Amino acid sequence: MKKLYLFTVKYPFTIDTECFLDDEIKYLSQVFDSIEIIPLQFETAEKKLLPKNCQAVLPVFSNKLSFLFNGLFNWRAFRKMFPLLFKNDTLTDKVHRSDWIKAYTTATNLLNNKEVKRIERNLQTSDVCYFYWGKWSNLLAYFWKDKCHLVSRFHGQGDLWEEDHRGFVPMRKEVVESLDAAVIISYKGEKYFKEKYPESKTKVFPLGSNDITYMIPEKSEVVKVLSCSTVSLLKRVTLIYQSLLEIKDLKIEWTHIGDGAEMENLKVLIAERKHDNVKVKLMGLMQHEDVLDYYTKNSFNVFINLSTNEGVPVSIMEAICCNIPIVATNVGGNSEIVTSETGLLVSANPTPQEVAEAITAVVKGHYTPREYWVNHYNAEKNYTAFAQFLTNL
Numbered sequence: 001m002k003k004l005y006l007f008t009v010k011y012p013f014t015i016d017t018e019c020f021l022d023d024e025i026k027y028l029s030q031v032f033d034s035i036e037i038i039p040l041q042f043e044t045a046e047k048k049l050l051p052k053n054c055q056a057v058l059p060v061f062s063n064k065l066s067f068l069f070n071g072l073f074n075w076r077a078f079r080k081m082f083p084l085l086f087k088n089d090t091l092t093d094k095v096h097r098s099d100w101i102k103a104y105t106t107a108t109n110l111l112n113n114k115e116v117k118r119i120e121r122n123l124q125t126s127d128v129c130y131f132y133w134g135k136w137s138n139l140l141a142y143f144w145k146d147k148c149h150l151v152s153r154f155h156g157q158g159d160l161w162e163e164d165h166r167g168f169v170p171m172r173k174e175v176v177e178s179l180d181a182a183v184i185i186s187y188k189g190e191k192y193f194k195e196k197y198p199e200s201k202t203k204v205f206p207l208g209s210n211d212i213t214y215m216i217p218e219k220s221e222v223v224k225v226l227s228c229s230t231v232s233l234l235k236r237v238t239l240i241y242q243s244l245l246e247i248k249d250l251k252i253e254w255t256h257i258g259d260g261a262e263m264e265n266l267k268v269l270i271a272e273r274k275h276d277n278v279k280v281k282l283m284g285l286m287q288h289e290d291v292l293d294y295y296t297k298n299s300f301n302v303f304i305n306l307s308t309n310e311g312v313p314v315s316i317m318e319a320i321c322c323n324i325p326i327v328a329t330n331v332g333g334n335s336e337i338v339t340s341e342t343g344l345l346v347s348a349n350p351t352p353q354e355v356a357e358a359i360t361a362v363v364k365g366h367y368t369p370r371e372y373w374v375n376h377y378n379a380e381k382n383y384t385a386f387a388q389f390l391t392n393l
Contacts, residue, residue, distance in 0.1 A: 001033045001034070002031070002032045002033045002034075002126070002128075002391055003032065003033060003034050003035075003036070003124070003126075003127045003128070004028060004032040004034070004035045004036070004127070004128045004129075004130055004390065005035075005036050005037075005038060005119060005127065005128070005129045005130065006025075006028070006035055006036070006037045006038070006130050006132065007037075007038050007039075007040075007129065007130070007131045007132060007137035007138070007140070008021065008037060008038070008039045008040070008132050008133075008137075009039065009040050009041065009132075009133060009136070009137075010039050010040070010041055010042065010043040010059070011037065011039060011048070011132075012037060012039070012047050012048035012050055012056050013039055013041075013042045013043055013044055013045065013046070013047055013048075013056070013059060014043040014044060014048065015043055015044050015285070015287060016043070016230075016285060016287075016288070017043050018132065019287075019288035020207065020209070020288070020314045021132065022048065022288065023208065023209065023210050023379045023383065024207075024379070024383050024386075025050065025051065025054060026051065026383075027379075027380070027383035027384050027386075027387045028383070028387050028390070029051035029052075029053055029054055030387065031387045031388065031390070031391045032053070032128075032387075032390075032391065033053065034053050034054075034055075035051075035053060035054040035055075036054075036055055036056070036057065036119070037050075037054065037055070037056040037057070038056075038057055038060065038115065038116065038119070038137070039056065039057075039059045039060070040059055040060050040061055040106070040136065040137060041059045041060070041061040042059050042061075042062070057115040058115070060109050060110055060113045060115075060116065061109060066109075067105075067109060070108060070109045070112040070113060071105040071108050071109045071112075072108065073108060074107070074108040074111045074112050076111055076143060077104060077107040077108045077111055077143075078108075080142070080143075080171070080174075081100070081103065081104050081107060081170065081171065084100060084170055084171070085100060088167075088168045089168075090168070093166065093168075095165060095166045095168075096165075096166060096168045099165050099168060099169065099170055100170050102136070103135075103136070103139060103170035103171065104170075106136045106137070106139060107139045107140075107143075110137065110139070110140055111140075111143065116140075120144065120147070123144065123147045123148045124148065125147070125148055125149075126148070126149075127148040127149065128148065128149045128150075128151060128390050128391075128393060129141070129144065129148055129149065129150050129151070130151050130152075130153075130390065131150075131151070131152040131153070132153055133152070133153065133154075133155065133158075133159045134152055134153060134154035134155065134159035134160055134182075135158070135159045135169060138152040138175055138179075139170075139171055139175060141175045141178040141179055142171060142174045142175055142178050144178075145178040149180045149390075149393040150178060150179050150180050151179060151180055151181045151183055151390060151393070152175070152179055152181075152182055152183065153183045153184075153185065153205075154182055154183065154184050154185070154189060154193060155185050155189075155311035156185070156186070156189060156309060156310050156311025156312070156332040156333060157234065157307070157308075157309040157310055157311065157332065160184070160189050160192070160193065160311065161192070161309060161332070162196070164309065172197075173197065176197045176199070176200045177199065177200075179200070179201065180201065180393055181201050181202070181203050181389075181393070182197075182200050182201065182202045182203070183202075183203050183204075183205050183386070184202055184203070184204050184205075185204070185205065185206055185207050185311050185312050185333065186204070186206065186311060186312045186332070186333025186336050187204055187333075187336060188332070188333050188335065188336065189204075189311065189332075189333055190202050190204050203389065205382065205385065205386040205389065206312060206336075206376065206377060206382050207311075207312060207314055207317065207377070207379075207382065208317060208377045208378055208379035208380070208381065208382035208383055209314055209317040209318045209321055209373075209377060209378075209379050210292075210321075210379045210380075211321060211378070211379075211380075212292055212295055212296060212318060212321050212322050213296045214295060214296060214299070214321070214322035214323060214324075215296070215297070215298065215299040216299060216323075217299040217300065217301055218299065221251055222251045222252070222253050222279075223250050223251065223252050223253070223301045223302070223359075223363050224253050224255070224298075224299065224300045224301050224302075225240075225244065225252055225253065225254045225255070225300065225301065225302050225303075225304060225359065226254075226255050226256075226257075226300040226302070226303045226304070226319070226324065227240055227254070227255070227256045227257070227258075227303065227304050227305065228256070228257040228258055228291065228303075228315045228318075228319075229256075229257075229258050229305065229307070229315060230258050230259070230260035231256075231258055231259055231260035231261070231262045231263040231266055232260045232261055232262055233261075233262060233308075234307055234308050234309065235258075235260075235305075235306070235307050236306040236307065236308060237256060237258075237262065237266055237306075238262065238265060238266050238269055239306050239350075239352065239355070240254070240256070240304055240306055240355075241254070241266065241269060241270060241273075241278075241280070242269075242273075242352040243304075243306075243350075243352040243353075243355035243356045243359065244278050244356070244359075245273060245275055245278060245352070246352045246353050246355075246356035247277070247278075247356045247359060247360060248277065249360075250277070250360065250363070251277055251279075252277060252278045252279065253279045253281070254278060254279070254280050254281065255281040255283060255298075255300070256280075256281070256282055256283065257283045257284075257286055257291055257294070258283075258284075258285060258286075259284050259285040263282075266282075267282070291318075292318070295318065295322050300319075300322075300324050301324070301325075301362075301363055302324065302325055302326070302327060302343075302359055302362050302363055303315075303316065303319035303320075303324045303325070303326050303327070303343075304326070304327045304328070304355075304359065305326070305327075305328040305329070305334070306328070306329050306346075306350070306355065307328075307329060307331060307332075308329070308331065308348070308349075309331050309332050310328075310329075310331050310332035310333065310334050311332055311333055312332070312333040312334070312336055312337050313328075313334070313337075316328065316334070316337050316338070317337065317373065317377040319369070320337070320342050320369035320370065320372055320373040320377070321370065321373045321377070322370070323368075323369050323370035324369060325342060325343040325362045325365070325367040325369055326338045326342050326343030326344070326362075326369065327343055327344055327345075327346065327355065327358045327359050327362055328343070328345060328346070329345070329346055329347070329348055329349075329350060330345040330346065330347060330348055331348050337372075337376070337377065339372065341367060341368050341369065341371065341372045342367055342368075342369040342372045343362055343367055343369065344358045344361060344362050344365075346358050
């Protein structure tokens with residue numbers, strides 16, 4: 001019997017976070033007899049509809065009391081992780097110390113959790129533990145080495161690029177040495193990882209998106225610009241608006257899907273710098289299926305992503321699936337999806353003028369993003385290959 005344990009942050013108790021797992025789990029459920037999902041926390045109490053052979057336990061951090069009680073002490077975690085406090089300036093560096101505390105409390109909560117204990121007792125060497133992110137839950141790989149097959153994905157911002165953590169990710173080396181495979185979603189990410197950990201057993205399996213029925217843009221004087229992300233400092237959504245204001249010779253209609261901590265600042269900026277040439281539609285947070293439905297009923301001329309860092313964004317995959325050309329920053333794995341076929345890259349820290357010029361060029365250019373999606377980011381192709389890889393471990 002082929003069994004998969006899938007460790008997530010919030011899925012399936014989620015609205016927005018890890019929503020793209022909806023696509024992947026369909027293919028995993030076709031090759032494994034059963035799948036058990038172990039999330040860390042709730043985003044919503046309502047659980048997503050899962051395939052029949054999938055079940056999910058309650059999140060490890062179900063409530064504050066259990067988090068505090070289970071997070072105080074576990075001998076296995078303490079014995080391994082306490083000495084790390086005295087390395088890499090962990091005690092004196094605020095960022096390192098914070099990451100150590102998060103890692104330690106995550107490890108203790110996992111190891112003390114009754115469902116995780118049950119899973120560990122029942123593990124068979126043929127089972128596969130798949131950690132969807134390259135941090136936090138994958139700490140279990142060190143403690144479960146040789147008990148089963150262990151695989152962790154590494155995406156980009158937050159879980160791959162160690163510079164995001166000032167060069168220190170607690171127990172990264174020990175985890176890497178315990179994994180059957182470190183699965184990277186981009187070739188740039190794999191190169192980075194191999195340079196850091198030459199001993200690692202890496203594989204590249206890109207993410208993918210499902211096919212979307214899309215509308216062909218009608219000829220119009222208005223250029224329709226789309227962006228879809230959280231509204232955060234990382235995503236630089238305010239820079240999108242500042243860039244659009246630099247375009248003087250085109251009428252722009254900008255639609256942004258998503259919400260976040262910087263939304264109020266964005267609204268203030270829009271109110272203070274209104275321009276007749278730029279119409280703004282802030283859609284707020286939408287469920288993933290509603291986003292895709294919106295794509296089927298509306299057409300766009302360009303999709304824009306100005307993140308400070310990325311892996312390879314699923315949002316861009318979905319855009320090129322709809323044959324929308326892209327303008328994006330040259331960060332993370334973006335250069336693997338934004339090519340001469342799909343759009344234009346701007347520098348990692350672009351000026352509004354640079355972005356404006358790229359948008360104008362893309363609108364006037366000729367690209368074949370849909371064709372690139374078919375060849376590189378089709379979910380059926382990519383997730384089928386990855387699911388087969390997991391079952392053949």
